Amino acid sequence: MTMNRRDLLLTGAAGLAATSPFLSRTPALAQAAEPNYKPEQGAELRILRWSPFVKGEEDAFLANAKKFTDQTGVQVRIDKESWEDIRPKAAVAANVGSGPDIVLVWFDDPFQYPDKLVDVTDLATYLGGKYGGWYPGLEGYTKTREGKFIGLPLATIANAVCYRESHVKDAGFSTFPTKTDEFLALCKALKAKGTPAGFTLGHGVGDGNNFAHWVLWSHGGKMVDENGKVTINSPETIAALRYVRELYQTFIPGTESWLDVNNNRAFLAGQVSVTANGVSLYYAAKNDPKLADMARDIRTTNFPIGPVGQSVELHQVTSTVLFRHTKYPNAAKAFLKFIFEEPQMNAWITASSAYCCQPLKAFANNPVWTSDPNHAAYARASETLRPNGYAGPLGPASASTMADYVLVDMMAEAATGSRTPEEAARRAEQRATRFYRNA
Amino acid sequence: MANAALAGTAGTKDRAGRRPVWGLGQSRNALGILFMAPAALILLVFLAYPLGLGVWLAFTDTRIGRAGTYVGLENYELLLDDSVFRLSIFNTIFYTAVASVLKFGLGLWLALILNERLPFKAFFRAIVLLPWVVPTVLSAIAFWWIYDAQFSIVSWALIKLGIIDSNINFLGDPWNARAAVIAANVWRGIPFVAISLLAGLQTIPPSLHEAATLDGATPWQRFRNITLPMLTPIIAVVMTFSVLFTFTDFQLIYVLTRGGPLNATHLMATLSFQRAIPGGQLGEGAAIAVAMIPFLLAAIMFSYFGLQRRRWQQGGAD
Incomplete structure (x- = not known):
């Protein structure tokens, strides 16, 4: 955080001024006053978003933007970049102070340049009050520790366990295990049957990190504590590493070389019967007539619960940020408000066919989640989500630690047996400490 | 570049015995510099500058989204x-x-x-x-x-x-x-x-x-x-x-x-x-x-x- 005392005093004062009259008027604090943004004369907006993973999702996003233009006359230009290119592009825009007004960023990006972003606390409070509140995990990606929103979480790109029901049954399990130890037993049985599981242990930005974070968190390990002190070398982490070592031995060979695509390929070719992925895996089978039998056999569920006793997972999270360099802040806020309001948000969630999970609790009622039984697991993504860099502050250190695959490498080292769990944890501690030294 | 420019001037002076001609087209050295200038400029802008910037960045703690300060080695x-x-x-x-x-x-x-x-x-x-x-x-x-x-x-x-x-x-x-x-x-x-x-x-x-x-x-x-x-x-x-x-x-x-x-x-x-x-x-x-x-x-x-x-x-x- 690069905030000086003056900034803090100013925001504090502004926050007080904004909330106190409102507090006196509505004692229940049930719903914040609806902010109204009048777009500036001749306003036009440039939005940079990631290339779509699901065609329908982009169509709905564009349709919402068009609707906004029709209603307000504000022209909206939408550019696309591959999802991994968004981070440098947004950072450059922040640095040079020009470029798109709104960017759909990933993970802890807002905390890389918090002072370059427009405070949207009023809008976030209003939306949260109206739609049942933000999911806490998602909120962490845009809400500073001082309680200020520097962006709005837009969606969780949901990840869930995908499995072949017939294979699980053949292995002697009538239902999919919900506990980590039973899950290990299942994987052993699957391997014995010749239909093994497989999870990404290579440098896959999405799948590799999702799996590694689940293993760690489900056993109570964490990279850093609340103050950003590295605590990865802990008994909980060692337990997680012992677990992954056993689990790995039941996997199909070669998972330590897997990147983001490999698990999809192996699953669709019938080589693995359990993996974790976005809903796209299910749809790849469902939309292919040759894989009709497989599609009927696919089931999805959440990752098993470990010793911590609750579902904790990492998913990709995308948020909208509004840059201070925008010439039309009111038009931009009006646009953001528009796309988060119920008709637009519901249309967008529906169109993304369970790929994008809602940021606000009220949208959990969206019919898309019950339209197919396999969507149910994805509906819980925002609920089970924890931000990367848990339990510390988000920022450059958390981003660098994940980008350097510190956790993924630790898991792979212990899983493959190239290092003992103790050595792997110590090495991860050293690597993470480099990044967190100034945090 | 500076040296080349000096050499160019010297070249013109050498011919001072004859009537000096200041037109570019008449001076072989100046013409040479002129022809080299675009290439030199391209090298300077697209090679030397990024290289210099890279070396400088390596001495700073610059992060994406934030200008850095000099941190030496x-x-x-x-x-x-x-x-x-x-x-x-x-x-x-x-x-x-x-x-x-x-x-x-x-x-x-x-x-x-x-x-x-x-x-x-x-x-x-x-x-x-x-x-x-x-x-x-x-x-x-x-x-x-x-x-x-x-x-x-x-x-x-x-x-x-x-x-x-x-x-x-x-x-x-x-x-x-x-x-x-x-x-x-x-x-x-x-x-x-x-x-x-x-x-x-x-x-x-x-x-x-x-x-x-x-x-x-x-x-x-x-x-x-x-x-x-x-x-x-x-x-x-x-x-x-x-x-x-x-x-x-x-x-x-x-x-x-x-x-x-x-x-x-x-x-x-x-x-x-x-x-x-x-x-x-x-x-x-x-x-x-x-x-x-x-x-x-x-x-x-x-x-x-x-x-x-x-x-x-x-x-x-x-």
Whole structure:
């Protein structure tokens, strides 16, 4: 955080001024006053978003933007970049102070340049009050520790366990295990049957990190504590590493070389019967007539619960940020408000066919989640989500630690047996400490 | 530039005896500078400036989204403590050394074969160039499939032939992965070496070989005492380029392994990118890139002094 005392005093004062009259008027604090943004004369907006993973999702996003233009006359230009290119592009825009007004960023990006972003606390409070509140995990990606929103979480790109029901049954399990130890037993049985599981242990930005974070968190390990002190070398982490070592031995060979695509390929070719992925895996089978039998056999569920006793997972999270360099802040806020309001948000969630999970609790009622039984697991993504860099502050250190695959490498080292769990944890501690030294 | 400008002025003064002509078209030096200016400007803007900026960034703690402050050698000190960085140096040197030796050996061999009288010579020469012509990313994706943990054609063929029982873990085992990326790099790099050396071979006058044959030299003696010495200058240039390309390789690694497994194939270039762009630590990424420069200079110096500067090549005694 690069905030000086003056900034803090100013925001504090502004926050007080904004909330106190409102507090006196509505004692229940049930719903914040609806902010109204009048777009500036001749306003036009440039939005940079990631290339779509699901065609329908982009169509709905564009349709919402068009609707906004029709209603307000504000022209909206939408550019696309591959999802991994968004981070440098947004950072450059922040640095040079020009470029798109709104960017759909990933993970802890807002905390890389918090002072370059427009405070949207009023809008976030209003939306949260109206739609049942933000999911806490998602909120962490845009809400500073001082309680200020520097962006709005837009969606969780949901990840869930995908499995072949017939294979699980053949292995002697009538239902999919919900506990980590039973899950290990299942994987052993699957391997014995010749239909093994497989999870990404290579440098896959999405799948590799999702799996590694689940293993760690489900056993109570964490990279850093609340103050950003590295605590990865802990008994909980060692337990997680012992677990992954056993689990790995039941996997199909070669998972330590897997990147983001490999698990999809192996699953669709019938080589693995359990993996974790976005809903796209299910749809790849469902939309292919040759894989009709497989599609009927696919089931999805959440990752098993470990010793911590609750579902904790990492998913990709995308948020909208509004840059201070925008010439039309009111038009931009009006646009953001528009796309988060119920008709637009519901249309967008529906169109993304369970790929994008809602940021606000009220949208959990969206019919898309019950339209197919396999969507149910994805509906819980925002609920089970924890931000990367848990339990510390988000920022450059958390981003660098994940980008350097510190956790993924630790898991792979212990899983493959190239290092003992103790050595792997110590090495991860050293690597993470480099990044967190100034945090 | 400043020196050149001075020289230009001096040139005009020399001709002071005659009537000085200040028009640009009349002064050969000024005209020369004018013609060189665009090239110099391009070099300055697109090469010198980014290089200078990179060196400067390496002395700062610049992050993506935030200008940095000068921190002296801190980036380098931290990198020395970093086992991943040290591993990447080892990987890069190993990758470059093994791949360059293989590319040279196989490339020279191929060039010698192509220099013989072959049917369809032009056709074969064109074919040899193919790996070089295909965009790296495309050939890397092809290799990605070849090395796939589940669907590798190599594993499949060997299993069908009954030679092995299970798939080869090409990109999962650290040493297999190193060998696999080197093989892909060699496949891609051979044509450049082979075709360049072939061009060199064709400049060797046949009369030398004829004379040696008449004197009773064996093919090996002819190769050792005629072909190799005549080819040395070309080898120096070709291998310098080849080493530079290999040392700075990025695309192949990025597509095949992203530096995995366990950072066993992380080269300095890929680590620099990973730290600077996805990781956001521009200063540190720049420091890794700058740390490549001494190695590259050493490679250039080696080939320059070791191979190229034979006095007899300039007409002197050896």
